Each structure stands twice: as structure tokens, then as C-alpha cells.
Amino acid sequence: MAAVTHHPFLSSKLLQTTKPNPIRIGPTAVRMSLQETAPSLAVVGVTGAVGQEFLSVLSDRDFPFRSIKMLASKRSSGKRLTFQGCDYTVEELTADSFDGVDIALFSAGGSISKEFGPVAVERGTIVVDNSSAFRMEEKVPLVIPEVNPEAMDGIKLGTGKGALIANPNCSTIICLMAATPLHQRAKVQRMVVSTYQAASGAGAAAMEELELQTREVLEGKSPTCKIFKQQYAFNLFSHNAPVLSNGYNEEEMKLVKETRKIWNDKNVKVTATCIRVPVMRAHAESINLQFENPLDEDTARNILKNAPGVVVIDDRASNLFPTPLEVSNKDDVAVGRIRCDVSQEGNHGLEIFVCGDQIRKGAALNAVQIAEMLL
Amino acid sequence: MAAVTHHPFLSSKLLQTTKPNPIRIGPTAVRMSLQETAPSLAVVGVTGAVGQEFLSVLSDRDFPFRSIKMLASKRSSGKRLTFQGCDYTVEELTADSFDGVDIALFSAGGSISKEFGPVAVERGTIVVDNSSAFRMEEKVPLVIPEVNPEAMDGIKLGTGKGALIANPNCSTIICLMAATPLHQRAKVQRMVVSTYQAASGAGAAAMEELELQTREVLEGKSPTCKIFKQQYAFNLFSHNAPVLSNGYNEEEMKLVKETRKIWNDKNVKVTATCIRVPVMRAHAESINLQFENPLDEDTARNILKNAPGVVVIDDRASNLFPTPLEVSNKDDVAVGRIRCDVSQEGNHGLEIFVCGDQIRKGAALNAVQIAEMLL
Known part of the structure; x- marks a missing residue:
């Protein structure tokens, strides 16, 4: 569980995860207990409000993964956070960040998505993008799973083929x-x-x-x-x-x-x-x-x-x-x-x-x- | 000017007028400078938010009057307030309150309006009622002066005939x-x-x-x-x-x-x-x-x-x-x-x-x- 303490209405509690933590175990921690077949993940914009919530939701839903990268801007890189009992260091987002990443959850604003979304796709990553950058592009599915899951037909993990999927506006x-x-x-x-x-x-x-x-x-x-x-x-x-x-x-x-x-x-x-x-x-x-x-x-x-x-x-x-x-x-x-x-x-x-x-x-x-x- | 200090968003300043004032000059102060032909007024529910605003607006718009009664529930009677430099004591609203009152501005809730509105009309007062009590009664005009002033046709001061006029909902x-x-x-x-x-x-x-x-x-x-x-x-x-x-x-x-x-x-x-x-x-x-x-x-x-x-x-x-x-x-x-x-x-x-x-x-x-x- 991310150490995010959600106060129902106040924000100052929201980013407690980014408090420096003395224990550092490397930029990409590996969960020992997970099967090797689970996807490797990346969270882009991990220090933001939605980025923090990505971690919380992944944890709440026991989302399986074999590794997870915490990515953010240069300004936030080096910050440490705890997720599911492991300590992570936030890494600076670069084109190389996506090597070996199966699924990347993006929430770092439209310009970051525009710059790094296609880069990630090229490296075989399936990007779920929370920005508005690609929502109206004809070939990008815009998906609410309860509403139009069929829009994602044809996008599959393990094919080595990257893809963009857009998250609609809130x-x-x-x-x-x-x-x-x-x-x-x-x-x-x-x-x-x-x-x-x-x-x-x-x-x-x-x-x-x-x-x-x-x-x-x-x-x-x-x-x-x-x-x-x-x-x-x-x-x-x-x-x-x-x-x-x-x-x-x-x-x-x-x-x-x-x-x-x-x-x-x-x-x-x-x-x-x-x-x-x-x-x-x-x-x-x-x-x-x-x-x-x-x-x-x-x-x-x-x-x-x-x-x-x-x-x-x-x-x-x-x-x-x-x-x-x-x-x-x-x-x-x-x-x-x-x-x-x-x-x-x-x-x-x-x-x-x-x-x-x-x-x-x-x-x-x-x-x-x-x-x-x-x- | 009523001693109402309006803070744009906070309410605690709103009722400063009801602070006890050492000078008491009687229940119905008479403005010396006004012509005797100006109407006598009553404000019903004067200690409420709208009642206080009645005073503020009357003052801002230099509404002419020869006397003004400050009326409220028994609970508020005896409170003192300052209006246009004169000190007033809030009086308890009773059937007799309307004797000699030409225009009464009511904002004390629907049940007070239902009880005292017709009483005031019977005594020859023209009641402008801010509650919803009479709004939908066919014979009661419901008026926004910029919108349907013609609805008030036939209601006149100085005829000795009372009337009800309803103020629409905010x-x-x-x-x-x-x-x-x-x-x-x-x-x-x-x-x-x-x-x-x-x-x-x-x-x-x-x-x-x-x-x-x-x-x-x-x-x-x-x-x-x-x-x-x-x-x-x-x-x-x-x-x-x-x-x-x-x-x-x-x-x-x-x-x-x-x-x-x-x-x-x-x-x-x-x-x-x-x-x-x-x-x-x-x-x-x-x-x-x-x-x-x-x-x-x-x-x-x-x-x-x-x-x-x-x-x-x-x-x-x-x-x-x-x-x-x-x-x-x-x-x-x-x-x-x-x-x-x-x-x-x-x-x-x-x-x-x-x-x-x-x-x-x-x-x-x-x-x-x-x-x-x-x-």
C-alpha cells in the first residue's frame, strides 16, 4: 500500500509519500513474490495527485506486476516513496525509461504525453494516458471499461506491440x-x-x-x-x-x-x-x-x-x-x-x-x- | 446607514447591529428631517440576514419615511440597533404593530407571513412579503420591478387600503x-x-x-x-x-x-x-x-x-x-x-x-x- 493518507477533503496530507525515507533499495524494486509473467509497469507523473492515486488503486486492486518504475520530471527525481512495503526512488522520465515496460500509466500533463507517449509505444509499451493529448485521435481508443470495452479490441499484452489508450476526461x-x-x-x-x-x-x-x-x-x-x-x-x-x-x-x-x-x-x-x-x-x-x-x-x-x-x-x-x-x-x-x-x-x-x-x-x-x- | 458591516463572505460580521447600544431613544424613532408625507415603514424580521439588508438597502437608496418600526420575534425584542444615526429597540411583532404603518417589509419566514400578513393588510398596510406564503395566490402580484411592474397596477399608497405583494424566490x-x-x-x-x-x-x-x-x-x-x-x-x-x-x-x-x-x-x-x-x-x-x-x-x-x-x-x-x-x-x-x-x-x-x-x-x-x- 502506498503510504498515501487520504484525508477526505484536505490536500496537504496527500503527498506524504514523498517525504524522504532513509532506506533506499534501488531505482526499480522487484516484488519477490510475484510470478514472472506479470507485466512490468511504469507510472509517469508519480508525484502528482493522480500519480499518487495510481499507486493507491494498483495496491487496492492487487494489480499484479513484476516490477514498477516511478517516473516523474527531473525536479522530482531522487524523491523516495514507499509502495507496498518497498522503497522506491523516483526516476527522471527519459526516452529510455520505457525499455522493458509493458504498461505505462501516464498522468503528467498533455505535453509530457505528447513527447513520451509515442516514444513508449515505439518501445513496445502499452500506454494508458490520462491527458487529453490523444483522446480525439481516431485510432486511439477512448475507454471507460464499464461503457465501451470493445474499443480496446486488438490491443494485447505480450505481442511486443505498443499502443496508446486514452483515459477520458474526469x-x-x-x-x-x-x-x-x-x-x-x-x-x-x-x-x-x-x-x-x-x-x-x-x-x-x-x-x-x-x-x-x-x-x-x-x-x-x-x-x-x-x-x-x-x-x-x-x-x-x-x-x-x-x-x-x-x-x-x-x-x-x-x-x-x-x-x-x-x-x-x-x-x-x-x-x-x-x-x-x-x-x-x-x-x-x-x-x-x-x-x-x-x-x-x-x-x-x-x-x-x-x-x-x-x-x-x-x-x-x-x-x-x-x-x-x-x-x-x-x-x-x-x-x-x-x-x-x-x-x-x-x-x-x-x-x-x-x-x-x-x-x-x-x-x-x-x-x-x-x-x-x-x- | 445601518451599522451593518458587510464582509463579502463571512457572516459573523453580519449582525453587529444587534450589539447592545447604550443610547435608547424609544421604540419608534422619528426622522426629524423628513417630510410628513413620506410613508411610515415597518421591517418584520429585522434581526435576520434579509431584515438587516432591508435596512442597508433603504439607507443606500435614501428611501423616504416618516417613521420606521423594527419588528421581530419575542426572542429578539428589546435588542437595540442603530440605523441612520438613530437608535432603535426591536419590538415584538403583534397584531397591533401595524397600526399607522403604510408599508411593511416582511422577511420572517412563511408562517409569520401567513399569520401577520393578512392582519397588516386589514389595518391598511401594504405588505411586501419575502416569504413564499402568498406567491402563488392568484390575486397576489409576484413582482420583479424590472420584469413585470404592471402586475402591481391598482395598488396605491394613501388609499387606506392594504394589499399583499409577493417578492419572488431569490x-x-x-x-x-x-x-x-x-x-x-x-x-x-x-x-x-x-x-x-x-x-x-x-x-x-x-x-x-x-x-x-x-x-x-x-x-x-x-x-x-x-x-x-x-x-x-x-x-x-x-x-x-x-x-x-x-x-x-x-x-x-x-x-x-x-x-x-x-x-x-x-x-x-x-x-x-x-x-x-x-x-x-x-x-x-x-x-x-x-x-x-x-x-x-x-x-x-x-x-x-x-x-x-x-x-x-x-x-x-x-x-x-x-x-x-x-x-x-x-x-x-x-x-x-x-x-x-x-x-x-x-x-x-x-x-x-x-x-x-x-x-x-x-x-x-x-x-x-x-x-x-x-x-
Whole structure:
């Protein structure tokens, strides 16, 4: 188990693994107990919030491996961390890092993926990339294992052939985990999404900034704005992704485009408004669905109750529905507020409210699940 | 000026007016400088967040009055406060409180309004009621002065005839301030709203609870949950209003029904998801609009720039759009993220993002503006 202590909302605890550790047993530790047939792994961007969560999820799921490389930028190289009782030193990512690596989990930003993803593939590594770098490339599968596992057909371990597989954007994963089972039944024609996105989506430093700013504001001080250019504590703002010429920001257009690709449906209409709220690590989404075929709310609720990776929290009497805090550090995406849309007729519309851990199912868990499908 | 010091996000400063003041000049102070023709006022629920804001707005707008009564529950009676340099003692609200009162601004909850609103009307008082008690009664005008001033036709001061006028719900006011000018041009057919609602909507005690909880969580303590039954700090949850049999909560159905009444359009389709976010005093709303007639985004932006009580903040290059913090303590509702909806064709849809001070335009300012129309 990675020595990551997850506090449900505070970030400063998140990177305790990177504390120097006096014992150093070499750059790539080998787990003695594992069969030689297990794949060799690499984690790229291991000191980041998602990188840390990769380790946590690999451990939680007993992912088999014969070796694991901890890779990061030069700045982080030399840092030491403990994983499953072994001590590792973070290595600097270079082209040679991928020699002999079967599966690499990337989460170090789009430019690192663009530079090193193809290099790894050339050396025979299957790359599961959490960045947006390759998501919309036609030949790169964009995969949520519960939704479109078939997109990975043909990619196999042990052939010596590398490949790129893209992990969708966190908001897309969380949205489609809930919307897909309903889409499969009644066919979504149009989807209107408004997000409530946590600090974690902008990385560990953003979580730290939210915490720091909150302390400052409570002390009557001016908030420190380094990651975001405006006050985040007790405030919210339009997602910080660049705004495109059509007025949508990149985060919103990811939801629009990735949904079409994952559902393999060029005609599905999606619109989104992405907002950053002062929550630490789980996203929420208000989703309005318009269906081609009628779907009543009881049927929808039952479909969702039986959907893999989904939990329904929909207690109207007690007013208990999904919250970001409740899903933090959890694998399942929670769905609630399931109700027939009063603005649509004939059971052709539903409103739902969804929460999912941005770092876990929104990133690391989904990537590790993709890797599991290769085993 | 009321001695209310508004901190933009923290509540503990909000009720400084109720600090005991050594000078007491009687229950109903008379402003010497005002003409005898100005109306006599009463503020019901004066110690609450909205009640305090009534005083602030009356003062900011130089609302003329010959006398003003500070009314609240028995629990608060005897408290002293300073308003425009005069000291007042809060009086217990009784049936006799309204003798000689021309205009009463009510914000003490629905049950107080139900009990004392008709009593006041009987005594010849024109009641502007901030609660939901009478909003949907057919004969009670539901008014946003910039939107449907004509609904108040026939209600006049000085006739000795009392009347009820309802102040819409805060989410409705903020939504319709932005949506109405667009509706007037292109006719809204359907509106999908997701809210990001501040603590202030649940009163001063909720703002205090958010502040307290945040301090507790930062100190690693369990959060105190008195007003809300779950953690609010660094979290969000479905609005705490009771959930109805159709799965919508009361807050959401207010948006649906009040929009129809204010626009005098029984056919307009509205759906809403109302979420409480850890922000102090201003609401945000993501609004998706479907129009009968085409409306391009430049025209929409110009319409909004010229709309009374609306300010457009829509700087795509700098990624600067409305935030709750920016509109806190401001009169205008801010609109941004104005863009043609990519999920609709032929300029028949728009996405907008709106922020408005819940206590001010969402409650006290709107009520005082209604009262101004009586002058």
C-alpha cells in the first residue's frame, strides 16, 4: 500500500509519500513474490495527485506486476516513496525509461504525453494516458471499461506491440457512468450538463491553494492566488480551461466531443457548463437528459441500481442524495435526484445528479481498470 | 446607514447591529428631517440576514419615511440597533404593530407571513412579503420591478387600503433578471437551470455554520451540523427544501411555477436542479435556454448589456466571468458565458451563467424596489 493518507477533503496530507525515507533499495524494486509473467509497469507523473492515486488503486486492486518504475520530471527525481512495503526512488522520465515496460500509466500533463507517449509505444509499451493529448485521435481508443470495452479490441499484452489508450476526461467519465445505462435503454438525444468541479482536477497544488486560501480568508487576510487568478475560497468560477472561439471552454468541449466518441454516436447533442467549486476532490454534475424513447423514473432507477460502478443514493424522504464528500476516495459513481423532467412530456426526459471522485474513477481508477483489461 | 458591516463572505460580521447600544431613544424613532408625507415603514424580521439588508438597502437608496418600526420575534425584542444615526429597540411583532404603518417589509419566514400578513393588510398596510406564503395566490402580484411592474397596477399608497405583494424566490429573481430580456426578444420555450446556492439563502445562522464548520474541518475536527444535517464545508448538497412527490424539491418548483406567473405564460417549460454550495451570500445559476425565435449570441449580449439591473461580465480572453464573490453586496445581477448552445440548431439556444447577491437583489433590494414603486 502506498503510504498515501487520504484525508477526505484536505490536500496537504496527500503527498506524504514523498517525504524522504532513509532506506533506499534501488531505482526499480522487484516484488519477490510475484510470478514472472506479470507485466512490468511504469507510472509517469508519480508525484502528482493522480500519480499518487495510481499507486493507491494498483495496491487496492492487487494489480499484479513484476516490477514498477516511478517516473516523474527531473525536479522530482531522487524523491523516495514507499509502495507496498518497498522503497522506491523516483526516476527522471527519459526516452529510455520505457525499455522493458509493458504498461505505462501516464498522468503528467498533455505535453509530457505528447513527447513520451509515442516514444513508449515505439518501445513496445502499452500506454494508458490520462491527458487529453490523444483522446480525439481516431485510432486511439477512448475507454471507460464499464461503457465501451470493445474499443480496446486488438490491443494485447505480450505481442511486443505498443499502443496508446486514452483515459477520458474526469467530467466525461463521471457523466457517462450514469448516463450510459440510460442511453442504452432509451437513447439519449440531447444532454445538458452543469458541473460542480473540485480543486483536485487542477492538481495537488490547487487543492493546497484552496486550503491555504480558506485559512487566509478566515483570518481576514487576502487570499494567495497562484494556481487560479481569483479567490477560490468561499467562491466559485467558470472552469479555468481556455475558452474557445465558440464561447465554450476546453473542459466543456471535452464533454461534448468525448461523449460522441465513447458512445460512437456523432449525432448525440451535448452541451455543458463547467464550474469550479470550493470542494476538494470529487466532482458533481447536474445532468438533464432527453431521450428518443420513453423512460420512466422507476425504470431508470432500477437500471442505475444494476449498473456496474454505479450506486444509487436517492432518499427523498430524508433529503439524502449524492455529495462530493460522500464519494471521496470511493470507486463508485453515485447517482440521485432521479426524476422525470417536468419540462418534457411523455417520459422523454430525466433529471439526475451525479457525484464521482475526480482522482479515482475520474482518473486513476479508470486507467487502472483499462490496464486490468489487458491482463 | 445601518451599522451593518458587510464582509463579502463571512457572516459573523453580519449582525453587529444587534450589539447592545447604550443610547435608547424609544421604540419608534422619528426622522426629524423628513417630510410628513413620506410613508411610515415597518421591517418584520429585522434581526435576520434579509431584515438587516432591508435596512442597508433603504439607507443606500435614501428611501423616504416618516417613521420606521423594527419588528421581530419575542426572542429578539428589546435588542437595540442603530440605523441612520438613530437608535432603535426591536419590538415584538403583534397584531397591533401595524397600526399607522403604510408599508411593511416582511422577511420572517412563511408562517409569520401567513399569520401577520393578512392582519397588516386589514389595518391598511401594504405588505411586501419575502416569504413564499402568498406567491402563488392568484390575486397576489409576484413582482420583479424590472420584469413585470404592471402586475402591481391598482395598488396605491394613501388609499387606506392594504394589499399583499409577493417578492419572488431569490433563485427566480436572479434567473429572470437575465432570462427576461432574452425572453422578450426571442420567447423562451424551455429553460434548464442548475443552481449554485449560497449559505445566505438559509439565513444568517447557516452562514455562521458554514464558517464554523470550515474552521473545524481545517482544524481536523468534526463539523458542527445544526442547520444542515450534513457537512457543508468543502462539500455541496442538494438543496435542503423538502422534496415533493414528483422528485423535485420546493426550491426547484418555485423556479418552475414563479417563472410561469411572472412571465404570465402558462406554457413555458422550466426545469431546475437546486444545489447548495459552500459560498456565503451570492447565488450562481447555469441556465440553458431554448427559444421559439432565433437569437444569436451577439444580439443576446447587447440586449443584456442594455437590460436594467444587469451587468455583463463576459471576457473570454481573460477567462473572467461572473462569480458570487464579485456580485456580493452589489445590486446588479451579473451575466456571462453567453454563447450559442452547440446542442441546438439555428441560433435557437443559448447558454448563460448568472450570479446575483441572494440577500440583496435576491431578497431585500427587490422588495425595497417594489416599495419604491408605491411612492
